[in-house]
Structures are given as structure tokens and as C-alpha cells.
Amino acid sequence: MKHILAILVENKPGALTRISGLFSRRGFNIENIAVGETVTPGIARMTITVESSEKVIEQVVKQLHKLINVIKVSNLSNEPSVTRELMLIKVRAETGSRSDIQQIVETFRGKVVDVSPDSMIIEVTGNDDKLEAIKLLLNHFGIKEIVRTGKVALLRGSKVTREA
């Protein structure tokens, strides 16, 4: 099963290495990872997506808690949450195919953020399904390059993942 962990961590040197090292040591791959500042200065939030069984993820969460710099860990996949990821796609765009591409981008509420004589860069945000779908459609034109930010997620409703 896929798990999305939200980890609040003191923004100290090595904190990131400690966390990612813990995953690799216990033998599983981080599918994606996103890090950024929170409302509290000095505290960063990491969102990590991993594929693992319930029992193993429980052990990982406990091990994460043991890291001195880690303040809080929540498994967001256990509760309703909003998950988003941003993707930039550089797609081959000859003059003839531009309007077709444009149409797809609009359907997915994406944006064209750069145009050159034979390519375009498209920005889309969404969940996994949506990003996979647009990728599939644009593949037809020839995708030259893709970059993704990794997922970020928040619990739905007024519940929060906070340090206290």
C-alpha cells in the first residue's frame, strides 16, 4: 500500500540525511519526497511517499520518531487528505500540433509557461491520476523532459499536523 507521511522536523544540518538514511537502511525506496518551510520558523515539513506494508510502515514511523530532530510524524494515508503535485513537461510542439496541445492543457487546467520554435513547457498540478492522464495524452506529441516536485499533502477539514 502507498503511504504518505508528513514529517515535521527541526531544520538542522543533517536532518534530511538522517531521515532519508533511515528509509534506505531499512530497505525501501522513497517514491517521492518534498520539503519546505512551515509557518513556524526553523521547522520544516517533509512529505514522503513510500510503498510498504502496514506493519513495516508502523516500524518506520516509530524509528522516525526516535530521530532527535523529528518533532512529529503523521501517516496521512489513514485519514482523508488533499494531495497535490506539480509537474513541468517539455513537449515537442511543431506549429501544426500547438493548438491540439493547448486544448489538452486547458482541459487539465494547466498552463503553458514557455514556448520555443519546436517545444513548449507545460505546468500542471494535481493528484497522481490527473498527472498520469495528461502525460499519456502528451506522449503522443513526444515528451522531451519531465520534472515533478513530489507530493505534498494536508489533512482535510480543520485538523492540522503541528509541532505541539
Next chain:
Amino acid sequence: MIMAALEKEGVELVFGFPGGAVLPLYDALYDAPLKHLLFRHEQAAVHAADGYARVTGKPGVVFATSGPGATNLVTGIANAYMDSVPLVLITGQVASPFIGTDAFQEADITGITLPITKHNYLVKSAEDLPGILAEAFYIASTGRRGPVLIDIPKDVFDQEAYFNYNKECHIPGYNPTYTGHAGQISRAVKAIRDAHRPVIFGGGGLIRSGASSALRQLAEEAQIPVILTLMGLGAYPGDGELFLGMPGMHGCVTANYALTEADLIIAAGVRFDDRVTGKLETFAQNAKIIHIDIDPAEIGKNVLIDIPIVGDVRQVLEELLRKLKPGNTAKWLKQIKTWQNKYPIPTGVTGPDSALKPQFVIRELSRLSDDNTLVATDVGQHQMWCAQHFNVRKPCSFLTSGGLGTMGYGFPAAIGARLAAPESRVICITGDGSFQMNIQELATVVNNRFDMTIALINNGYLGMVRQWQDIFFNKRYSHTALEGSPDFVKVAEAYGARAIRAVNDKEATAAVEEAFATKGPVLIDFIVEPEENVYPMVAPNRPINEIITGGEY
């Protein structure tokens, strides 16, 4: 500044080895009130600090230089981490501008020790030092104990900063739980009352939390037999009425049978290591398990737990005692007696011309010792014979490398023990293989005239590995014969220590008596039966009641 911090932390003694990057530190030591013990290898310094910490309960403090000094600490740090021993290690680092340039004697020691420290720090500026030192001592010595390393670049040693030392630390992500959950404790009380075949299964957590008197009270009031892991030995007296011995691979048959047949296991400060549980799927199938541990990550890691209690083992046991309702265990204890009579720990078969038995040597060392004895062992067969035959009477008096199984641990650990408890007798029980991994410390014990008996169980082999080759590899003794070992008596004498050789029972007894009566270090070279095996034995990943007896019963 570092000296002042160490003084505030009540540190009286530092273990170490100098070098270029710690010149300023050693210079400060020159006229500090602190004592420093010089070793001949950094690994020995950490093991000694570890031994000191296990006896005193206080963090052991180690100094080492950058690069090779720091990397020589690695085995000792991993050893302390696996056995939850509090250490504060201070390493020198190349000066800040050189970090990351592969400078002379640079090693990324915070990177290297990331997975084997409880926490570590690379100090950026002297301003941060007081806070970091206070945190390091706090983290090392609270919760589940462990080693903390502080890496200090050479230029930081030379900076001046305001010294504002506050021992109280607030670390947002670090809040160990000490008191057990009341609801879970009540469930445990009920489970104990209703159990017919309960056992207490205790480990190193009992020792580290000072829980032995609570344990003893629980066992005696509720008449529950006690099984202790290698790390737990001493938490209950080895000759105590309810003691069943060590479980697992080289455990007592009775302990393994009791765990297998029990209907309730009160697991306290143990981590269900594979050497103890054997094949997990068959471990304690009939039992409800109460697991008390300070580290939540240990609970349910290997074995499914019915009643988890996160907390300090001593505090939880004391709380349990306040509510305790003993059940009836008379029938169970009778069953256990039957096993004990049928399956005593084998002492090795002897005949009129048989060579000196290692089991006999350990028994003599034990018989001639009193309550006030500290034993440090190395790793191998002799370690298992110690666990089986040495009567460990008190907590914190049996030092052994449990989790990592580090050959070379015993001798330096004995030095640490020597310094921790000046009134106690100290015995290092080692093997001919292990001893050669830190033999250079003979200089340290001779130079300081440490009273200590080094009992060398000399079987001419890396015995434990040879035993596996014997049993599982058809006696193909690949590279386990220690050909070319020195004459250990001469080696000890060359360093200036007294040394005795013993080749039979009579000489063995006389040698122990003489060593115990002698001041200063004494090495006894016990020439024992070369191919003696440790029994009972359970093959790895087999059920622990599937016992290889070696024809002993």
C-alpha cells in the same frame, strides 16, 4: 570551555588518544582537574568508556583526533549503540575551511556514525558548544541510552565564546516516556493473576533502569520464574531460587522450554533478538505477551505483543507491584523443577586424562569470587560458557558485547570497570582470538598497575566459528585454527605483567587463587581442551525447544 562543561556534568575521567586536530583539547586537559586515561588504540578507549558507563550508569567520555582517530572509534560506537550504553564522544575535525576538501586526516565522522549514534553534531561555532554539550549528555543518558558524538573542527577549539551552561535542555522532538500507561498496567495485573504458567523474561533494560530489586520482588511475591538474556544477567541473582538461566541459542534447556510452554511472558527491557527467539513463527506460541520497554519502536518489532507498556522498566515494575495480585504457579514451578533436574547446564565430559575443561575454569573463577566482582567477557565460546557457568550475582557486574558481538571488547571493558569500581575485583575472561584484538592494552594496565585478572581461555581456535564448522560444515575447519599465536605468558611478561600458565584442574585452581591474591595485573593462560563445544545449542532460525545436546543428556 569543554573542560568546564565536563566538570558541570560531573565527569571525573576521560578515555582517549590524542592527535593533531585535538591538540588544543589535550592542551586544556594538561591542567584541568579531570583525569584522562591514555590507551594504545582508540577502539580500546571507547570500549573502556563503555565498560565504565555500564558499571557506573554515567556516560563514558571519549576524546579522539580527526580522521583515523575518529574512524578507529567506529566499532566501539556501534557496540555501545547496540547495547544502549551512554557515551559522549568528542572528536577533532579538520579546520572548518578545509571540511569537504579531503584534507589531511579528514573523515566525515558524523556521516559515518549516523546510523550508529543516538545523535551526533558537527559544531559550526564555539558559541554553539555549551548548548550542544549539554544536549549530548542529556540525550546520551536519558530515555533509551546511547552514544552521542560531537565533532569539533580545529578552529572552533581556538574560538572564544561566552560560556553559558544550562544542563536542563528542551529538545522539541525528544520526550522519552517514563511512566507506563495505567490502563495497560491494570491489564498486565489481571493477566498475571490469571496466568498458570507465567515467566519473567528480562534483558538489558532491567540493568540500565536499575530495576533489579523491583524484578526480584515481583518474581518472589508472585512466584514467577525468571529468565534473563545475556544482557540481563545479574538483574536477578544467578543462584536465585527462581532463576532459570539464559534463553536462546546457547540458553538453558529449561529456559527455552519454559518460554515455549508459558501462557504468559512478562518481557521487560528485552528486544526479542533472533539469538533468543529462534524461529519467530514458533516462538512462545501459547503465551500472551506483556512487553515493557522505554523504546516504543521495540514493541511489536519482532513479536506480536498483547499488552504493550512503554515506559522506564523500573518505574513500570514498581507500579505493577503496587497493584499486584499473585496467581497460583505451584504446579508450573514443579514442572520447571523437573526440567531443571533433567537438563542441568552441561559441564563437559571429563575422564582421567582429559584436558582442562573451559567450563571448569569458569566455574572455578566463579566459585572463588565474591559478590563484589565485575566480569568482562570477550566474544565466542568462552563468552557463552561465562553466561552459563559464572554466577552473576549483581546487576551491572557482567559486561559483555551482546548486540554487536565484538571480539576485542572484553579487555578494555575490564579496564573501564576497574576505574568505575575501585573496590571491586575485576576479571576479564577472554579467548585467544579476542584477546589479540586488543592485546596492546597490556601496556595500559601495566603502566597504571591496575589490579585485574585476565583469564585467557586458550583453545588454539576461533572456537565459536570452529564449532559451527564442526556442526554445520562437516568439520571443514577453514581458517579457524589460530596457528602462530604467541606464548601469552611471555607476552604478558614482556609488558611487565605477572603471568601464569595452567594446563590441568589443579593448576587452574591454584592459578586463580594466586591471581586473586596478587596486586597488579595477572594473566592466566588456561590451556584448555581445543575442540570443546558449547551445549546446549539451537541451530539458527530453528524453534528454541529443538535442542542440540551434543550427547550431554
